[in-house]
Amino acid sequence: MAPLLDIHAVGVSFGGVRALDGVSFSTEAGRIFSIIGPNGAGKTTLFNVISGAYPAQQGKVVIAGRDMTTAPPSARAALGLQRTFQNLQIFGTMTALENVMVGGHLRQRTGFPSALLGLPSVAAESRAMRRRATELLDLFDLAGLGGAVAGELAYGQQKRLEIARALACEPRILLLDEPAAGLNPSETEDLANVIRRLAGMGIAVVLVEHDMRLVMAISDELLVLNFGRELARGTPAEVSSNPAVIEAYLGVEVD
Ligand SMILES: Nc1ncnc2c1ncn2[C@@H]1O[C@H](COP(=O)(O)OP(=O)(O)OP(=O)(O)O)[C@@H](O)[C@H]1O
Numbered sequence: 001m002a003p004l005l006d007i008h009a010v011g012v013s014f015g016g017v018r019a020l021d022g023v024s025f026s027t028e029a030g031r032i033f034s035i036i037g038p039n040g041a042g043k044t045t046l047f048n049v050i051s052g053a054y055p056a057q058q059g060k061v062v063i064a065g066r067d068m069t070t071a072p073p074s075a076r077a078a079l080g081l082q083r084t085f086q087n088l089q090i091f092g093t094m095t096a097l098e099n100v101m102v103g104g105h106l107r108q109r110t111g112f113p114s115a116l117l118g119l120p121s122v123a124a125e126s127r128a129m130r131r132r133a134t135e136l137l138d139l140f141d142l143a144g145l146g147g148a149v150a151g152e153l154a155y156g157q158q159k160r161l162e163i164a165r166a167l168a169c170e171p172r173i174l175l176l177d178e179p180a181a182g183l184n185p186s187e188t189e190d191l192a193n194v195i196r197r198l199a200g201m202g203i204a205v206v207l208v209e210h211d212m213r214l215v216m217a218i219s220d221e222l223l224v225l226n227f228g229r230e231l232a233r234g235t236p237a238e239v240s241s242n243p244a245v246i247e248a249y250l251g252v253e254v255d
Pocket residue numbers: 014017018019037038039040041042043044045046
């Protein structure tokens with residue numbers, strides 16, 4: 001199967017700092033691929049290069065078989081790439097349902113002129129979108145909370161809402177940037193189930209995460225970065241038994 005996301009020998013420097021140096025990986029539909037490494041290892045920079053926020057100064061970014069190395073974020077989104085951010089980005093004063101529907105608008109087929117004229121197709125599409133948004137809330141264990149003000153939900157619920165909104169865009173590849181940050185153990189367990197469900201739906205999930213227990217429990221494959229370079233790559237079992245990884249990063253934290 002051709003990879004949905006193929007990162008080839010990517011390099012990025014900020015002044016004298018080599019944030020990424022020859023980093024490569026690829027992943028496919030239905031897989032959970034995680035990127036780990038100490039602070040400053042280059043994980044966020046790699047996400048920015050994949051999503052198009054920063055250009056890759058060297059190497060290639062291929063999405064769904066197309067070379068997107070110099071393409072803007074919108075063109076990458078059009079191929080099915082979505083991301084969430086390290087800092088929660090939901091609309092706090094809108095309801096949970098409205099938050100998800102905002103995501104869905106990106107996928108709306110009816111054009112702006114029809115919407116402006118209030119044509120019947122618009123009403124039908126809005127109903128379908130509302131139904132779909134409600135289904136997404138159910139999927140993320142937020143059933144019955146559609147009318148709740150998003151900013152008043154528990155933190156773990158807000159994190160799941162953010163992912164539900166990204167999913168409303170019907171992504172094929174979803175980049176999740178530290179989704180477990182700030183969650184308690186039971187919220188993290190809920191999140192793990194949500195991420196597994198996303199992969200079960202055929203989405204290629206790419207995760208940057210510091211919570212090693214979560215990463216080791218759900219990942220099919222891991223890339224360990226250190227000072228912008230690949231330190232190790234493999235299954236959780238392979239990576240967690242790699243002496244270089246244990247020495248440089250994992251220490252005694254992994255059981
Ligand atoms: N916009 C920028 N300007 C200058 N230097 C940057 C910029 N973004 C990142 N860097 C540097 O590039 C390196 C990699 O940073 P990056 O944020 O990608 O690491 P990270 O692995 O995501 O770290 P963390 O786990 O702390 O989020 C660091 O040395 C960082 O200081």
